[in-house]
Amino acid sequence: MSEGWSRSRAAGAGAVASAVLLIAGGVFGRPDVAVLGAAPLIAAAWTVWRQPSGQLTVRVEAWSGEEPTGAGEDGADAAPPGSGGGEAPVAGAAVRARVLLDAPQGADTALLGVRRAGRDVAELLVRVDGRRSLPLLVRTVRTGPQEVATVEAQAIGPGAASISEPTDPVGRTAMVLPGPSALRDLPLPPRLRGLTGAHTSRRPGEGGDLRDVHQFAPGDRLRRIDWRVTARRAPDLRELYVRREHALAEAVVLLVVDSRDDVGPDPRTWRGAEGPRAQDATSLDLGRHAAASLAQGYLGAGDRVGLDDLGARRRPLPPGGGRRQLDRIRHALAVTRPEGEPPKRLRPPQIPSGALVVVFSTFLDDEASRVAGQWRQAGHRVIAVDVLPELREGHLDDRERLALRLVRLAREDRLAELADLDVEIVQWRDDPAVGLAGLARRGQRRPGAGVPA
Known part of the structure; x- marks a missing residue:
């Protein structure tokens, strides 16, 4: 043999x-x-x-087909780590790769075993004529670095009379970028910045809504003259009236992700003895998705967006605009993960003046709520986005249900304290677009509007 x-x-x-x-x-x-x-x-x-004499080799490579690289149904992307920014195409929440088989002469069949994230091995019998490439499609609801699949194979000789030794397991990891979702109206900070943008500010300028009609003064442009108002108020043209507008400005938004918690919908996995199931989206996955969605919405409106992490002491991503900024934010979100015991902050991170602060956290402890409260007391508009997933409690025993109830009571107290400080709260597991649109309308109301005199 x-x-x-x-x-x-x-x-x-x-x-x-x-x-x-x-x-x-x-x-x-x-x-x-x-x-x-x-x-x-x-x-x-x-x-x-006719016994084959060679060895079967297996490789798992990133997808290199002719399909365009980019967003799928929900915008999720995947990129191999260290690929220099190249992203592998995905369809919806699916990561694509390919399995390359090099069989020795005489081996016409191979038995493949594909395993992912501790699941049962899926076996497949394929025909191999020297070399064959097989597409591999893995659906996932998780983001960040993760294993695509682990593949091992065994060659089969003519007539299934002989079989080779199984190959060593070959795996591949990919960086799954969070896919943003389209949002409608988004809340704005109370004070806009800059001399350009897409939002109407309170300053006089050009490009915005009508501010008032005023007598012509030095410095006013002739094209601003409103001849209808002039003819009505000064038929003899002794005075000219011009239309004055509000200036357009941009908003500065700081997204703050709390990466200290990465919990799933099963409370039993919160102790850390076992991780969440691969088919369950964790709180950090929801936080990445929420931050990417808000970043896409604000950047699409011409605003400037930055990113910071409460769970790590690293230099934050400064506010910027454009498509490149969205790519930087998505990649920074994908690599965000819990990094051991986080250091306690003596003061909240410094943020630009007049910025809107959006905090993404589970609020299972006091740190995120404390920092959000300090930002609000400093005069910033703060929005707390609750990214705790919908919990499954049917399999819990009485002791675990009691512990979960205590955790929920403490968490509800923290959210109530934030509401007392005028921190606006959005539940991401519900319909976030509706909640954010309501906050946007609330910010557009004038003080005292709707209150009888």
Whole structure:
């Protein structure tokens, strides 16, 4: 036998049975029985002579087909780590790769075993003619660095008479970028900045809504003259009236992600003994998705967006605009993860003056709520986005239900304290677009509007 190859059980049993029939026919003088055993024995000898001698090799590579790289149905992307920013195309929440098989001469079939995230092995029997490329599609609801799949294979010789030793497991990881969702109206900070933008500010300028009609003064442009108002108020043209507008400005938004918690919908996994299931989106996955969605909405409106992390002491991503800024934010969100015991902050991170602060956290402890309250007391508009997933409690025992109830009570107290400080709260597991649109309308109301005199 060739090194690395062995006789299959079926082929060995068939050869033994053929030899028994051949010997029995010779001993008892039954040529018909001997013929029945001779043919399979000759076939077994033929398969031994055609025994493959090489080794089967397996590789898992990133997708390199002709499909365009970019967002799928929900905008999720995947990029291999260290690929220099290249992103592998995905369809919806699916990561694509390919499996390359190099079989030795004489091996025409291979048995593949594909496993991902501790699930049961999925086996597939494929025909191999020297070399074959197989597409691999993995659906996922998780973001960040993760394993695409682990593949091992076993070559099968002609007639399934011989099989090779299983190959070593080969895996590949990918960086799954959070996919943003389209949002409608978004809340704005109380004070806008800059001399350009898409929002109407309170300053006089150009490009915004009508501010008032005023007498012509030095510095006013002739094209601003409103001839209808002038003809009505000064028919003799002794005075000219011009239309004055509000200036356009941009908003500065700081997204603050609390990466200290990465909990799933099963409270039993919060202790850390076992991780959340691969098919369950964790709080950090929801936080990445929420931050990417808000970043896309604000950047699409021409605003400037920055990113900071409460769970790590690193330089924050400064506010910026444009498509490149969205790509930087999505990649920074993808690599955000819990990094051990986070250091306690003595003061909240410094943010630009007049910025809107959006905090994404589970609020399972006091740190995120404390920092959000300090920002609000400093005069910033603060929005707290609750990213705790919908919990599953049906399998919990009485003791675990009691512990979860205590955690919920403490968490509700923190959210109530934030509401008392005028921190606006949005539940991301509900319909976030409706909640954010309500906050946007609230910010557009004038003080005292709707209150009877």
